[in-house]
Amino acid sequence: MAQVVPAEHDLRRVIGDGEAVEDGEVELGEPELLELYRNMVLLRTYDERSLVYHRQGRIGTYAIFWGHEAMQAGAHYALADEDWIFPSYRESAIGLLRGMPPEVVLSWWRGHPAGWWDPREYRVAAITVPIGTHVPHAVGFAWGARLKGESAAALAFFGDGATSEGAFHEGANFAAVMRAPVVLLCNNNQWAISTPLSAQTRAEALADKAVGYGMPGVRVDGGDVLAVYEAVSEALARARAGEGPTFIEALTYRCAPHATADDPTAYWDAARVEVERENECFGRYDRYLRRLGVLTDALADEIRADALERMKAGIAAAEALPPPEPDVVFDHAYVDPPPTLRDG
Ligand SMILES: Cc1ncc(C[n+]2csc(CCOP(=O)(O)OP(=O)(O)O)c2C)c(N)n1
Ligand SMILES: [Mg+2]
Numbered sequence: 001m002a003q004v005v006p007a008e009h010d011l012r013r014v015i016g017d018g019e020a021v022e023d024g025e026v027e028l029g030e031p032e033l034l035e036l037y038r039n040m041v042l043l044r045t046y047d048e049r050s051l052v053y054h055r056q057g058r059i060g061t062y063a064i065f066w067g068h069e070a071m072q073a074g075a076h077y078a079l080a081d082e083d084w085i086f087p088s089y090r091e092s093a094i095g096l097l098r099g100m101p102p103e104v105v106l107s108w109w110r111g112h113p114a115g116w117w118d119p120r121e122y123r124v125a126a127i128t129v130p131i132g133t134h135v136p137h138a139v140g141f142a143w144g145a146r147l148k149g150e151s152a153a154a155l156a157f158f159g160d161g162a163t164s165e166g167a168f169h170e171g172a173n174f175a176a177v178m179r180a181p182v183v184l185l186c187n188n189n190q191w192a193i194s195t196p197l198s199a200q201t202r203a204e205a206l207a208d209k210a211v212g213y214g215m216p217g218v219r220v221d222g223g224d225v226l227a228v229y230e231a232v233s234e235a236l237a238r239a240r241a242g243e244g245p246t247f248i249e250a251l252t253y254r255c256a257p258h259a260t261a262d263d264p265t266a267y268w269d270a271a272r273v274e275v276e277r278e279n280e281c282f283g284r285y286d287r288y289l290r291r292l293g294v295l296t297d298a299l300a301d302e303i304r305a306d307a308l309e310r311m312k313a314g315i316a317a318a319e320a321l322p323p324p325e326p327d328v329v330f331d332h333a334y335v336d337p338p339p340t341l342r343d344g
Contacts, residue, residue, distance in 0.1 A: 011219050011251060014226035015288045023288060026226045030294050036077050036225060037289060038303050039097050043069040044282050045307035046093045046102060050109065053315055054260045059109040063089045064256040067223070070281030071187055071250045073097065074228030075155060078236055086125045086138035086156040089259075090187060094157070098122040102314025103321075113324050123152075131192075132162035135171030135184065142175070142182035142239070153181040153239040155232070161192025163206055172247065176213040181239035183232055184247045187222060189254035194267040210247035222250030223281040226288075255280070 014024040028036070047066050053059045065072065068090065076097045079085070087094050093105050100122050108115025108127060119125045125141075128134035138156035145152045162168050163186060175182050188206050190197045203209060210217025216238070220231040228250055235246035253276040257264045289295035330341060 011221050012227045012231055013221045013224050014230060015224045015284055018287060018291055023291065024226075026230065028226075028229075032077075033289060033292070033294055034299075036073060036229070037285065037295065038307075039073040039077065040069045040225065040282055040285060041303050042096055042307045042310070043073055043093060045304065045311055046096060046105070049308070049311040049315070050093075050106070051260070053106070054109075058315060058319065059106060060111055061259055061261050062109055063092065063259040065090050065093075066256045067254070067276070067280045068187060068189065068252055070225035070285060071185075071222040071228050071252055072157070074225040075157070075183075075185055075232045075250075077225075078229050078232035079155060080152075080236075082123065082150075082152045083236070084119075084123045084125060084138070084141055084152060084154045086134045086141070086154060087127055088131075088134065088158050088162070089127055089129050090159065091157045092127050095122050095124040098124055100124070101317070102311055103317035106314055106318040107321065110318060112318070112321060113328055114318070114321050132158055132165035132167040132171075134158070135162070135168050136174065138184075139171045139175040139178075139180045139182050139245070142245075143178045143180040146179075146181055146242075151240060153183065153236055155183040155185055155236075157185050157187060159192060160186060160188040160190060160197055160200055160206060161195065162186070163209060164192075164200055172209075172213045172215070172245070175245040176215045179242060179244035181236075181242075182245045183235040183239065184245060185232065186247065186249045187252055188249050189222075189252045191254045191258065191268075193258045193262065194264070205249060207247060207249040213245075213247070215245045215247055217247045217249065219249045219251065222252035223279065223284060225281060225285050252281075 014026050016023040047064060050059060050062050051064060054062045072091055072094055076094060085094055095105060096102060104115055104117050135156050135158060138154040142154040172184060186206055192200060205219055207217035207219040218231050220227045222228060231248050235248060238246055255273045255276040
């Protein structure tokens with residue numbers, strides 16, 4: 001396991017700043033470090049292109065995850081292939097890291113049924129928009145897997161705001177009581193739309209909530225892909241050893257609007273956003289790999305061009321799909337359609 005550089009407030013870090021803060025070490029070889037980089041580029045490219053597609057009217061409202069790629073890619077990389085991911089809308093593109101074609105996720109944001117993938121194909125559950133309701137789903141799945149004697153674990157992504165929801169409480173308590181092999185990964189981006197963390201909780205740190213459930217609570221720098229990888233790897237090792245769930249608070253900052261329908265200038269501190277943007281996760285990992293001598297300009301360009309190509313092909317494929325039949329809206333709503341709908 002990596003040597004984790006001690007950081008303030010027990011925030012676990014591996015990547016330093018190339019100056020005063022030294023880099024820690026992680027037990028990943030060059031190919032793995034580069035694979036992680038490719039995954040981050042794919043997520044970053046997906047996110048940046050999606051914002052453009054939204055502005056061009058090619059996808060609907062979109063929840064931006066710019067600056068959260070390290071948290072997502074680091075967590076994904078720690079998972080075994082058989083483990084299940086339960087995403088919120090903020091991790092809509094996580095399936096790409098499991099081989100899902102971009103057109104599937106783009107179709108989801110276009111409101112097209114081609115965006116409804118089979119969760120079993122990628123071990124990625126449906127994108128959950130209601131806050132926190134997928135936490136009990138992930139816990140139930142993990143508990144079920146254990147009852148069946150399988151070694152699969154589950155990981156649920158949710159936000160700081162979700163920790164105030166009943167579903168989070170029910171899921172976390174049940175997970176601890178049943179020792180479900182699940183990782184509860186909270187992306188503390190310090191905002192729930194316009195509600196700041198200070199108005200969300202009186203807890204000093206969200207990780208402190210874990211104590212009340214009787215599970216370990218870990219605080220990690222969510223902008224440090226290697227620290228997240230480390231923390232999730234350890235949590236999964238515990239889960240597989242029968243020791244139950246772990247709550248991980250990944251500290252990030254939402255330096256983009258909540259979604260394309262939001263105007264954060266009405267409530268956020270522009271100077272703080274500027275600082276956070278300077279220190280964003282992709283640049284930190286890019287600089288780290290260059291310090292190690294693992295990444296060159298040519299390789300970075302090639303990886304970025306490949307991701308852009310995949311997005312171009314993805315939007316073209318999504319737009320080439322025939323429009324769905326309007327009736328599909330009701331297909332899964334009723335076993336027996338009511339007369340008003342049947343006859344109308
Ligand atoms: C049960 C429920 N209540 C309210 C909403 C409206 N809503 C959408 S996003 C959001 C904020 C969630 O914040 P957080 O959990 O921190 O996640 P983030 O958006 O920051 O990733 C709310 C309240 C919802 N989607 N579901
Ligand atoms: Mg949030």
